Amino acid sequence: MRNSIYLVVIPVVVGLLGLAPWMFGILNPDRQLQFTLTGLVDVSPLTALRLDVENHGKYPEKNVHIILDSKVWIPPSERAIEDQITVQTKIPFTAKRDGDRLLVLLGDLRPKESVSVGIASPHISVSAYDAVRAPLGIAVKSDESVAEYESRAGFLTKYSFGIGSFLSLCLMLFGIVGITRMFAQLHKAKAPMPNDFVKNSSQRDEISDK
Incomplete structure (x- = not known):
């Protein structure tokens, strides 16, 4: 027996x-860049959102940047970017226009490093997202990776x-x-x-x- x-x-x-x-x-991937929409406030005429970006991988992610395309970012004119948007974060950044897109350049993220970025503007419109789907028109990239959208219940869902x-x-x-x-x-x-x-x-x- x-x-x-x-x-x-x-x-x-x-x-x-x-x-x-x-x-x-x-649990310990080589490369895994992720972002989460953790806050969204829409008080006319201003829309504010907060994105958390984190490098879960083993290697640095270089030139990490947030992209708001024409589905989200609708600037009225060619005025200076400082007059159209407010960005708040604890690290040095650069906000610039790239055609009809808005780029927020965050620099490099070391392994297990994260950053929170607040963006507010009367020219932002966020829609078509839920607990699983990423917000339409928002992306985060680096030279090595395209970030995955991680919802608050993302680990269990994925x-x-x-x-x-x-x-x-x-x-x-x-x-x-x-x-x-x-x-x-x-x-x-x-x-x-x-x-x-x-x-x-x-x-x-x-x-x-x-």
Whole structure:
């Protein structure tokens, strides 16, 4: 019975160990630039938003910049950019026009480094986004990467299948161990005890002598 338990448990344990590099790669990727829209206030005639940008990867992201295209940024004229938009952040930045787009240049982000950027203007209109979809017309890029949009429930949404599979394997392992232990106990309960065996043998010998 013990050997049968090992035959069931060992392959499951090996399978769980095989998932470990995959889980580690998810939690610690080489490159993963992400941004989140964490605040949006629309008080006519001003619209203000806040973007959090974070480098979750192992390597620096160079020349990180926020892009607001014509779906979001609608400037009235060719006036100076300072007269049309207000940007607040704790790091040095440059805001400039690039055709019909607005660029906010943030410089480099080191691994695990993040920055929050507040943008306010009467010429911004944000729409078509929810807890999963990125805001239409807003993007974040670097020289190496295009940032992924991460919602507040983004980790569970993105990796729900992998997390569910891992938990299912763990539950299956515990279930198999519990079932095999139950059968082992039943088998042990049905097995004759040594004293009973000796007693039964003695009774058979007495009957034979008679």
